[in-house]
Amino acid sequence: MEDCEVAIIGAGICGLAMGLALHKKGIKSVIMERSESLRNVTGAAIGIRPNGWRALDQLGVAENLRHTAVRLRRERVISLDGGKQKDISLTPWDGETRCLRRKDLIDTLYAALPLGTVKFGRQLESITSGSHSTKHVLRFIDGSSIMAKVVIGCDGGKSIIANFLSLKPTKTFPLCAVRGLTNYPNGHSYNHEFARFTKDNVIVGRIPIDDNLVYWFCLQRRDENVWEDPEVIRQSTLELLSNYPQEIREMIEETEMKSLSVTHMRYRAPWDLLMGTFCKGTVTVAGDAMHIMGPFLGQGGSAGLEDVVVLARTMSQLGLNNGESRSKVMTHGVEEAFNRFVKQRRMRVVRLSLQTYIIGMLWGTSSILKKILYIMLLILLFPYQHSHTDYDCGYL
Template structure:
């Protein structure tokens, strides 16, 4: 059986960010990714000030800025029965906001890691505890078993590690999201703003990445769970175009002229705020980060940035407590050493829980408001948001701190 110090399950944003943060503190880790290549589904993120502060700590912020436009404002539009009922414009963040391609972010994180850190094609089936030392053992689909001194689950919404911790399953939002990119060879000419339009049961948004590339999405509410009717990219494209048939010609052209290969569809899920508040995020020397810990809807655009914050905070907490030998190897020679690891994870969870409960709650209420049709329910949600989150973009002020 192979024995490793720190094993990270999942080579997405959270897994790579955590591994890079550990590397920058001189701590070795191995990332196990089930795919045969680094995941690259069509998506982009609006990374806000707090996310850029985390990227700065990871050492990749300046590289990513070269490939993205600054976003100056957010525009929300409500259209009912063909009539514009409401339009609001506000600042996107306290500070910096840019649209970043998921591919660019993943590559920047992965390329900054030492060779051999990322292992592809490692499909994790289960996690068990060693009966003698109580360290986790990861069982891989190919029959291998890996013992780790620290195990960090960054394996997304259907997380094997989360199930090992006994966390409640994530919940279905009852919506399906289609995401894609559209290239404009001669400059799209759009404002440098994030615009979101709600019309009936459809919410669609647009985020400029560069002067020639736009990321867009369509969220369909009350969409059937069965996705067998979406057999290929052409089917996804037809569904996206049909969903925006009542939008402006400019909007329909954007969806129609998309890069077909970039289209990506999935059902939206979330971890309930009350589960984030009460969830047990440590068992022995096992914990979680990113979507495995706090999967949330896209309504605040903080899922990616929160995952980056997780990586910085977890690496800092481990570095403070770990007894490191030469070459970043963890010395675990006694029960007290294992206790130090557990204390480090507990410190990480304490620091993150308050932040994540706030983000999850605001995201949940904002998503509920967008979906609400009853005037009474809308009023109730608005009042709750005003009481709990008077500063609607206050979440962008957060600083995860230095490594």
């Protein structure tokens, strides 16, 4: 049976960033990834707000990524109800906001890791811990297993590590999202802005990544079907948006088929985050495994990047990178580091999750009374709607 000091489960954005943050602090880790290769094909794009760029700066990859996407200057909301197009808000954005291709972010993080850090084809089946053992046994569906002193779950919203920690199940919003990328070989004419179109309780977002590539999404009431065939996804979306402007329909018609996906959006309830146990001994979770949330603030990815900076820093502060003393601090030191990490992150992710929860319920309801209630809650609890971008996770 293999043996390792720190095992990270999942080689998505959070898992790769976690491995890189630990590497920069002199802590060796292995990343166990269920797929047979890097997951840089599926998924479309991810918005990174100023707080996320602060974290990427600490990881040392921000400058390369800045060259892959234009800086967004504002947010615009366009109402199409009543058969007319009307700009109803125009919000200039302070700080750095860009929309990155998920592939660019994944590839950049992976390239910054030491060779061999990621072990592919290792889908976790279970984790067990002996009552008197300082190690955890990780068993994979291929029959292999390893023993790890420290386990960090970055395995998404359906996390096996979260289940091990007895976290309550995630829930689904009354919305589903279609996402895609559209390439304009001769360039597009869209401004560097996040444009959101609303009509009949359907929301279409459009965000340029660069002068040729555009990311778009469509939020609608949840359909019990989750289509997997890209052509079915495209045609059903076009039917839904039959009375939208022609430029929107053309954008969807010309979508890169491999980028198309439809998902029911999940979240961990804010009250569960307030009370949940996010570490047990030398096991913890980060990113979506800890606090999966709706995309309505564009903070899911950035919050996960904040997690890895804070967690790697707290582990380093307790001397876990001090070679010879590592065996002495691997249990007590890690437990203290994980407790500090959870204490630092809990209220931050509770506030983010609460704001996204209210927005998701607002967008997902057809009740006028509920809409008024949710709007009042947002005004009362979050008077400055973009204050979440001011957060600084600190130095690595």
